[in-house]
Amino acid sequence: MKKTLTVATLLAASAVQAAGFNIDTQGSRATGMSTAVTGFIDDASAVYYNPAGILGVKKLDIQVGDTGIIPRIAFTPSEGLGAGVKYNQEFTVSPPPHFYGVYRLTEKLAVGAGVMVPFAARSQWEDGFVGSTRGKVSRFAAWHLNPTVAYEPIKRVRLGAGVDLVRATIHIKRDQPAPMDPGNELELGGGAWGIGFNAGAQVDVVERYLSLGVSYRSQISLNFDGSAHFNGVPPALATLLADQPITGAVRLPTTVNIGLASRPVDNLTLAFDLGYVRWSDFPELFFNFENDALDRPVRKNWEDTVNYHLGGEYAFTDKFAARLGFMYDPTPSPKADTTTPPPPGTAPQSTLGPDLPDADRYKVSVGAGFKFTENIGVDAAYQFLYLHATKTDIPGLPGTFDGTAHVISATFKYQM
Template sequence: MKKTLSLITLLAAGTTQAAGFQVNTQSARSSGMANAAAAWLDDSSAIYSNAANILGVEKLDVTAGVTGILPSLQFTPTGGSVQGQKTTLSPPPHVFAVYKITDSLAAGVGFYTPFGASSRWKDDFVGRFRAQESGLSIYNINPTVAYQVHDRFRVGAGLNITRGTLEIKRALGFVTSEGQVHLGGAGWGLGFNAGVQAVVVPKLVTLGVQYRSPISMTFKGDADFRDVPPAFQGRLPDTRVEGDVKLPQSVVAGIAVTPLDRLTLAFDANWVGWSSFPELAIEFPDNPAINNPLPKNWRSTWNFHLGGEYGITDALQVRAGVLWDPAPSPDETLTPDLPDANRFGVSAGVGYSFGAVRVDAAYQFVNLFDKDSTAPGMTGVYNGTAQVFGLTLGYSM
């Protein structure tokens, strides 16, 4: 049987500002516009949003920042009371640098977190035998090049060198007591991204498209069983865990319109191939009797982003946006180990330049609408909110 240690296992009640476990806040400038960036964003953070757009830098551009994601997720079991989480703040970082070698050629590298989540259910959580605490971090090193094919057409591509780490804790129920299992692991993966930008009407309309490939990763780690009664210790020794996972591919298409010299309006449609997660499973090679794969049957989804940026002065810009991001999980497989909900978000941001140095800040409020679960044994409703705080510093010359 193929080993399938699913990274979504680590979502175990985790949530980010995006559906599933995607993190797309790699630039406070973009976040202020609800992440509508594929057709226009032209600083070094374009390594993430559209590789072709790095040709927009003057000579050298460096950006670095952090995003604080503060989720608040709740589960109300059928006929029961609301179950909540402990406060957890996730701070994924982002660093990008681009150098324009010639007028037609630019190269750069980015370091950021495209996927991740962190959560802690309260100690008496009714679903603690499926999820207690979790942490998932996917780090991407993304060397990128871009070339100006024509005055109105750019292309870009990058290599994605991916490192993933995971940790999970769940309760174990015995006849008269409870124990715990702690799992941890890590792995590497390799993928690519490619993008194009086209100027449809000079100084008025641009289009951008970027593709990110799926990334296959093999995870290896250990399972530590705690507070196991003597009668069960022979069946639950500390052991290895390992398996394969495929991070989803995605395609984003965007359009940007500049009706006024200082006003940019942008819209992105983003397809994410969540169907690459048919089940949630961990394989124990030395103790296969405790393998327990669960079907998930996630669906690929589209999410949508609309934003605008207005330059009050040459140095000061303000931004705003809205987004819609539906959950990939069907109701019949939605459980506390992988909770989710349809999301609607609003964002605002501001940027200010001090000569060669600039500062961008952003805030997003994301509402997680009620989502019913009909999963056997854990029926109920999931909902909540997420607040996202972004800060990025930039330098250009």
């Protein structure tokens, strides 16, 4: 009998760049402002951040870029095996790329398309990690192809909408618990297709001085087909731990962003965004095998989150602009209450574990834009991310997660 699996089960660790496994660095200009751009974004990256903003393109805007995410996540058990020892993830670089193209057909109508990876994860815990039976190695990516159209029905009001065509892939490894011998692994892999939609609006509240924007991305359901492979199975368990198919139903969460942008003086833009992510779409983690005896449900009870962005951009000349930003992005995982332990037999107050490590994130960004010629330029950004130490009280592996990450982004653009 086949059931379903949530994507969170298959991720041995989330992408460190954003809470949960949402990646918001889909353009270097926006990254330099900690993505506080919903209210004013006016270039091709608006395909992702707010489709109404593609009407800011003069005629043609083509952008190609990449973002290197270099995380350093650690876990320190507070009890049992390895208590007090800090376990680190191996060095990895996750490079989610982005591609955009926008063409303005008329003064009031523009079309565009983008390819990006807004949900992804990649990690590997070091050898000897005490929690390797819950999470060891992971790769997950949800590629979005996003055709978009925008229209200006009346002056100072812009509307946009698009379709998200998604291809997602998953690959994970984890050690098998006793009585398996050390080195025995479970390896899972699979793929899925999905479709969703997005929409946005921008309004010039006070022309040239104050603008408001809102963007929406729908939940996307992904039905996975894949396989499970068991390495080094002893003969006595060969029947139970035979290679077999797995299936799953994954939901990428709904997101909503509201942004306000002000231009108090010439060449200066100040922006503030609020973002909402409906992480409650992930109630539990569940391995789903053809053999029901291998299924292991783990409640996650993720909570919806609101994140906060502040950003600024100053154009010193027509060819050079500088950017700054700050963001607070809380974890969707319930936090442990260490003063009031849960009663025996009840669920832990925190569901945070090495299968999906997470923590509240604080991000500081800097960036710059350069134009080499009238049509050719580049945007670059750096972001430092701090993961606040977060305690977990999950049975068998209580402890603390913390870490940092460096994010380096560059986008090359051709505009006319």
